[in-house]
Amino acid sequence: MTDAWNPGPKPAPEDLMAFADGELDAARREEVAAWLAAHPEGQAEVEDFHRLAGAWQRVTPAEPSAEQWAATLARVEARVAPAGPRPAGYQRRPVWTFAGLAAAAVLGVVMLSRFLGSGTEDEPFPVAEAHEINIVHMDARDADALVGHPPLLGNMVFADNNDVHLVSAVPHGGDGRVARMEQGPVPMIVVGPGADPDDR
Amino acid sequence: MTAAPVALPDLSDEQLLARYQVGEHAALEELFRRYRQPAYRVAYRLLGNEADALDAVQEGFVKALTHLQGFQGRSSFKTWLLRVVSNAALDLGRQRGRREALPLDAGHNGDNVPPQLQAADESGRGLERADLRAVLDKALATLSEVQRQTFVLYADAGLSYREVAEAMGTSIGTVMSRLYYARQKLRAYLNERATL
Numbered sequence: 001m002t003d004a005w006n007p008g009p010k011p012a013p014e015d016l017m018a019f020a021d022g023e024l025d026a027a028r029r030e031e032v033a034a035w036l037a038a039h040p041e042g043q044a045e046v047e048d049f050h051r052l053a054g055a056w057q058r059v060t061p062a063e064p065s066a067e068q069w070a071a072t073l074a075r076v077e078a079r080v081a082p083a084g085p086r087p088a089g090y091q092r093r094p095v096w097t098f099a100g101l102a103a104a105a106v107l108g109v110v111m112l113s114r115f116l117g118s119g120t121e122d123e124p125f126p127v128a129e130a131h132e133i134n135i136v137h138m139d140a141r142d143a144d145a146l147v148g149h150p151p152l153l154g155n156m157v158f159a160d161n162n163d164v165h166l167v168s169a170v171p172h173g174g175d176g177r178v179a180r181m182e183q184g185p186v187p188m189i190v191v192g193p194g195a196d197p198d199d200r
Numbered sequence: 201m202t203a204a205p206v207a208l209p210d211l212s213d214e215q216l217l218a219r220y221q222v223g224e225h226a227a228l229e230e231l232f233r234r235y236r237q238p239a240y241r242v243a244y245r246l247l248g249n250e251a252d253a254l255d256a257v258q259e260g261f262v263k264a265l266t267h268l269q270g271f272q273g274r275s276s277f278k279t280w281l282l283r284v285v286s287n288a289a290l291d292l293g294r295q296r297g298r299r300e301a302l303p304l305d306a307g308h309n310g311d312n313v314p315p316q317l318q319a320a321d322e323s324g325r326g327l328e329r330a331d332l333r334a335v336l337d338k339a340l341a342t343l344s345e346v347q348r349q350t351f352v353l354y355a356d357a358g359l360s361y362r363e364v365a366e367a368m369g370t371s372i373g374t375v376m377s378r379l380y381y382a383r384q385k386l387r388a389y390l391n392e393r394a395t396l
Contacts, residue, residue, distance in 0.1 A: 014376040017383065023361045052387055055395070056355050059333040061244040063237065064254060072254050073232050076261045077225065 011035055016042065020049035213277040217268065232261060235278060239285040241356040246289040246348065248337055256292050260285030279367040282357050286349050286367075332395065339389040347382040354379055 011019070011032045018024045019032040036042050064072075208216065208230040219227035236257060243256035264277075264284045340348055346368075353364045354375075365375045 014380045017380050018361070018376060021361075048387060049383065052383060052390070053355070055332060055390070056336065059329055059336055060356075061241060061250075061253075064240065064250060068250075068254060069236060072236075072258050073229065075258050076232065076265075077228065079258075079262045080228070080265045 008035055010039070010042070013045070016045050017049055020046045020053075217277060220265070221268070228265070231277070235281055238278075238282060238357040242282060242286050242352050243289040245340065245352045245356050246286060247293050252292055252296060253289070256285060256289035259288040259292070263288060275366045276363075279359065279363050282353060282359065283367040286353060290345060290349065335390065335393055335395050336386075339386045342385055342389055343382050347378050347385070350375060350378040351382040351386075 008031055015024065015028065015032055019029060019036075024032060036046065208226055211219070211227075211230070213231065213234075216227040216231050220231065239257045239260055240253055243253035243260070244250065247253050247256060260281060264281045267284075270280070340351075343351065350364060350368060353359050353367055354361070359367065361372050361375050361379075364379075365372045368375065
């Protein structure tokens, strides 16, 4: 139990701050208040928090005008419009439509993987390749139902060492780190850190 | 006999969002009216001027409304929105750099002083306020980004510790720690300049 005669240990600085902010629960607030009653010097810390809060509140930014609010709202509405009002007669596609499509897709993957005996657990068997799908039209509101990969995934590999036969290399630029390479008449630029000088 | 329609201001955020999602634009307007002020205050503190703050508010509302699945079931719309607005403000600040506040802080030389500040200046308080704002802005800039965001969400958006924790996706203990050290830095900066 804590009271003015037995105020307990000094509260953590964060607790004094929370006391000043009125953020402590009733029990903890009572404990801190008891400690402060017995240690008036602690009250200075609490006052410091109040002073800072007061200074902060004195320079609360003025509100924009009604016209500025209206213009901002209009811009928000214009940008979120595709997700906004449905055209007259629009009927939201029932959830079971997507559930049915998903179930059919899962069933198809399972059947195809058994039939072909290929694929691994880490790599889902592709139902269709990207080039086999042509999205003619899609309502933006249905974008959440779209599953797929971005066109580029992972590192892009132009060529590996076996594809390149170095005929000559000359320093390019001041740092000599990027070499301009020539293979026959076709100039090539190698993208990367370049050869280590010790390897030359 | 049918029940009287419920006025939009009486609806919860969740009810308004449900109406917005089926195309009721008045619901969007009510949500905007409800949270534009705390959103603006947060953005203004992080960016330092009105035009950029309004851009951040716009960006924040758009992102929050087009990514509603990001908050559903995990936080309130209010904390989600204010987090998105504060992130938008920080992004904008990184892109544009923090510009000095206009027009209120432009009155140091006595020219181009807006009318509301001229009136305040007659008592000397307007200029003091502009000076204080400039010092507080500089003090805020000494904080780390995460400290600044935490402090502004608490001090300017009026969120409780618990709501700030929810908005930042962290614990109340972490919020308290960030707030404490943020205030220590602010106090040190202001005390050095005898502002407090």
